[in-house]
Each structure stands twice: as structure tokens, then as C-alpha cells.
Amino acid sequence: MEIELAFQDFEEQKTLSDSKDFxxxxxxxxxxxxxxxxxxxxxxxxxxxxxxKRLLDDSNFEYGFSNPAEHYVREALSNYGxxxxxxxxxxxxxxxxxxxxxxxxxxxxxxxxxxxxGCQGVSIALAALSHKSxxxxxxxxxxxxxxxxxxxxxxxxxxxxxxxWLQEMLEEVIAYLESL
Amino acid sequence: xxxxQRYQVNFFCDLDEVSPEASLIMKLNEAFKEHSLVSSxxxxxxxxxxxxxxxxxxxxxxxxxxxxxxFDKNAIIFEQVRHQDFEMPSLDKYLKKxxxxxxxxxxxxxxxxxxxxxxxxxLLKEMEKKDLxxxxxxxxxxxxxxAKQKPFEWNTRQVALSEYAINKKKEKINVITQINRSQGxxxxxxxxxxxxxxxxxSDINTNQENMNPRFDLSDFEIFLDKSYNQFVEIKxxxxxxLNGD
Numbered sequence: 463m464e465i466e467l468a469f470q471d472f473e474e475q476k477t478l479s480d481s482k483d484f485x486x487x488x489x490x491x492x493x494x495x496x497x498x499x500x501x502x503x504x505x506x507x508x509x510x511x512x513x514x515k516r517l518l519d520d521s522n523f524e525y526g527f528s529n530p531a532e533h534y535v536r537e538a539l540s541n542y543g544x545x546x547x548x549x550x551x552x553x554x555x556x557x558x559x560x561x562x563x564x565x566x567x568x569x570x571x572x573x574x575x576x577x578x579x580g581c582q583g584v585s586i587a588l589a590a591l592s593h594k595s596x597x598x599x600x601x602x603x604x605x606x607x608x609x610x611x612x613x614x615x616x617x618x619x620x621x622x623x624x625x626x627w628l629q630e631m632l633e634e635v636i637a638y639l640e641s642l
Numbered sequence: 643x644x645x646x647q648r649y650q651v652n653f654f655c656d657l658d659e660v661s662p663e664a665s666l667i668m669k670l671n672e673a674f675k676e677h678s679l680v681s682s683x684x685x686x687x688x689x690x691x692x693x694x695x696x697x698x699x700x701x702x703x704x705x706x707x708x709x710x711x712x713f714d715k716n717a718i719i720f721e722q723v724r725h726q727d728f729e730m731p732s733l734d735k736y737l738k739k740x741x742x743x744x745x746x747x748x749x750x751x752x753x754x755x756x757x758x759x760x761x762x763x764x765l766l767k768e769m770e771k772k773d774l775x776x777x778x779x780x781x782x783x784x785x786x787x788x789a790k791q792k793p794f795e796w797n798t799r800q801v802a803l804s805e806y807a808i809n810k811k812k813e814k815i816n817v818i819t820q821i822n823r824s825q826g827x828x829x830x831x832x833x834x835x836x837x838x839x840x841x842x843x844s845d846i847n848t849n850q851e852n853m854n855p856r857f858d859l860s861d862f863e864i865f866l867d868k869s870y871n872q873f874v875e876i877k878x879x880x881x882x883x884l885n886g887d
Binding site for chain 1: 667671703
């Protein structure tokens with residue numbers, strides 16, 4: 463018996479034919495599906511995490527320029543979508559104290575589409591807004607600037623920065639988003 | 643030395659509408675800054691008949707993910723797990739944290755609990771093989787075959803019904819204790835280690851017959867206090883049996 467895996471991402475229902483997020487599994491067993499998902503989440507996840515961390519540490523990150531880490535994430539998102547978003551979120555949390563990696567992840571996110579990154583991308587950027595490092599907070603503000611999504615104006619208005627330059631930057635980005 | 647593996651408290655309630663939206667994430671990140679908890683999301687798979695659906699759910703986590711608060715569809719789960727590089731906090735310290743975190747959650751969500759539970763798992767101190775075999779005879783009465791052949795793996799589970807007075811409510815409570823001899827691999831800071839030890843688990847929960855939404859913050863705290871005291875009493879009792887002749 464063929465089982466179609468239907469996904470509910472926020473309010474949107476995707477069917478398997480629309481989504482590259484998953485694979486068709488021929489099975490009549492809930493247990494088999496569960497096992498497949500668990501196995502996938504372990505094997506593919508390990509491969510992705512190891513490669514991604516290496517690229518985070520070895521790639522050169524500059525505003526406005528892409529790099530191998532970004533290309534890798536784009537490809538992974540197109541192949542594994544939903545899973546990759548979760549894995550990136552996990553790496554971000556695990557490396558909250560690692561300013562370089564945190565900053566690098568944000569520089570990747572700012573070059574990707576916020577819709578493609580889903581709520582995981584948003585939660586990363588929002589968490590970064592409260593980071594103790596000014597550099598990370600600056601990157602987070604730039605993420606929202608690049609995403610050009612007015613839906614996040616409220617979130618940006620709810621924070622304030624004690625550093626004058628950062629507060630000015632924040633206000634400029636808010637004004638820019640409000641003008642869209 | 644005893645090695646706690648997991649502490650868990652569950653507050654069962656309806657949470658299907660709670661999702662990781664931007665405004666909620668911002669609010670919670672600010673509210674939990676002092677607890678070093680960050681909002682994120684996890685993927686929930688629901689296997690239902692012929693359809694498997696997935697939904698993003700909210701989670702609060704520490705950086706090393708040893709303390710997480712998951713907002714499942716039907717429960718808020720407060721979980722503390724052993725991290726290979728860090729010592730597990732004491733149980734009462736964990737419960738104090740759970741109460742503090744839940745108070746903040748309660749301030750942000752209007753929720754009544756349907757059911758409450760408290761779980762604890764630990765490996766008892768390491769023993770020599772002969773002492774592990776003696777433990778078996780203290781817990782179980784084997785027949786002639788197992789008395790002679792000495793099992794290397796065994797499980798026991800006991801469930802009894804108790805009653806707690808929680809703010810003028812009389813609640814039936816399931817009190818479950820499991821004592822098993824188990825083999826496995828532990829991941830430690832020094833590397834992996836094969837173990838053969840006694841695993842002690844406790845599960846104290848409000849009886850499933852009553853699933854009406856009724857538990858508030860005060861009820862939750864009283865339940866945690868009473869179940870902690872009951873757990874300590876039962877474990878102490880078992881330890882006296884296990885350590886005796």
C-alpha cells in the first residue's frame with residue numbers, strides 16, 4: 463500500500479507531488495515510516511552537520527558575497543528542505559557561544575529567502591537579536607534588512623540597543639521595512 | 643556512585659494552537675534570558691491512519707540542550723538529561739528550575755493542566771557481578787531454574803495507587819517504580835564505556851481516569867512537592883533493601 467506523506471507547514475498543506483521535502487515510501491506500516499524518518503534524521507544529519515561545520519570554519523564570510531558554505535546550504539535545502547532547516551537551527555543553538563560560527567550562519571541566512579528558511583530561520587535571527595555580542599546582533603539586524611519582510615517590524619521594534627550605532631542601524635532598518 | 647540519567651516533568655494540556663511565531667519567540671526569548679533558554683522549533687511527526695503529517699512546534703533549550711522545554715501538541719515537557727561533559731544538577735535544583743520556568747510560561751499562556759507527571763531515571767552505583775546477582779535475589783524470588791542459572795538481565799515494575807490532596811482536590815496518583823538490571827553503553831567525557839548496572843526509574847502521575855483541565859500553577863507546584871517527597875521515601879526504602887544483607 464502506498465502511503466502519501468502530507469506536510470503541514472504553518473497553514474499551508476503540501477502534497478508529496480508539490481514538495482521536494484520528502485520521499486515516497488511504499489509501506490503499510492506506521493512503524494516503518496517512523497524508522498525511516500529516524501534513520502534519515504541520523505545518517506543524513508550527521509553527513510550534513512559535519513560538512514556544514516567544516517565549511518562554517520573554513521569559508522570566508524563577507525557581506526554581499528556568497529561562499530561555499532552558502533552554496534552547500536542552498537543545495538541541501540533544495541534536496542532535504544524541512545530537515546535541513548531544523549539541523550541548521552540545532553547547530554545555531556549549539557554554537558551560541560561561538561561568535562564566529564553564529565555570525566557565519568547569520569551571513570548565510572541573510573542571502574537566502576526567509577520563506578525558504580521557514581520558522582526555523584526566523585527563530586535563529588530572533589534569538590541572535592538578543593545575543594551578547596554586538597557583531598552577532600548587527601548580523602541579525604542585517605538578516606531582517608535583507609529579507610525585506612515587513613512582518614518582522616514588530617519584532618524589531620520590541621528590542622533596543624544600548625550602543626548608539628547599533629540602535630541607529632536598527633531604526634534605519636525599521637524605517638526601511640516600513641517604507642516597503 | 644549513582645548516576646542520574648533523566649528528570650522529566652510533564653504538564654498535559656491542549657497546546658495545538660501554540661506554534662513558533664515571531665512575536666511569541668521574541669516574548670519568550672526576553673522572558674527566559676535569565677535562564678539562558680532560547681526559543682527554537684522542532685519537527686513533530688504525527689502518524690494518523692494513512693497520513694503522516696509534520697508540524698513545527700516550539701521548544702526552549704539551553705545551548706548544550708541538557709535542559710529543554712518542549713511544547714508538544716498535548717503537553718509541556720520539562721526535560722533534564724545527562725550531558726557527557728557536565729554534572730547533572732540535583733533533583734531538587736531541577737524541580738526548583740521547573741517551577742520558575744513554568745511560572746513564566748503560565749504568565750504568558752492561559753492554560754489548565756489535564757494531567758501531571760514526574761519521571762526520574764538513574765543508574766545505581768556500580769556493583770561487582772556477585773553483588774548484581776545478590777540484588778536479583780533481594781528483589782525477586784526465582785524458581786529453581788533461575789536460582790541456578792542466574793539471569794544477567796531482569797526487569798521489575800510495580801504500580802500502586804495513592805492519593806494526594808492538591809488544593810482541596812483529591813487526586814488519584816499512580817506510583818510506578820521500575821528496577822532493572824541492564825547492559826548498555828554510556829557516553830562519558832572520557833569516551834564510551836560498557837556498563838552492567840541496576841537502572842532505577844520512577845514515574846508518579848495523576849491517574850488517567852480524570853482528564854478534565856483543572857491544574858493551575860499552585861496545583862502544579864504542590865504536585866511536584868508531594869511527588870518528590872514520595873519518590874525520595876520509596877527510593878530510600880529500596881536502597882536500604884538493596885544495601886542490606
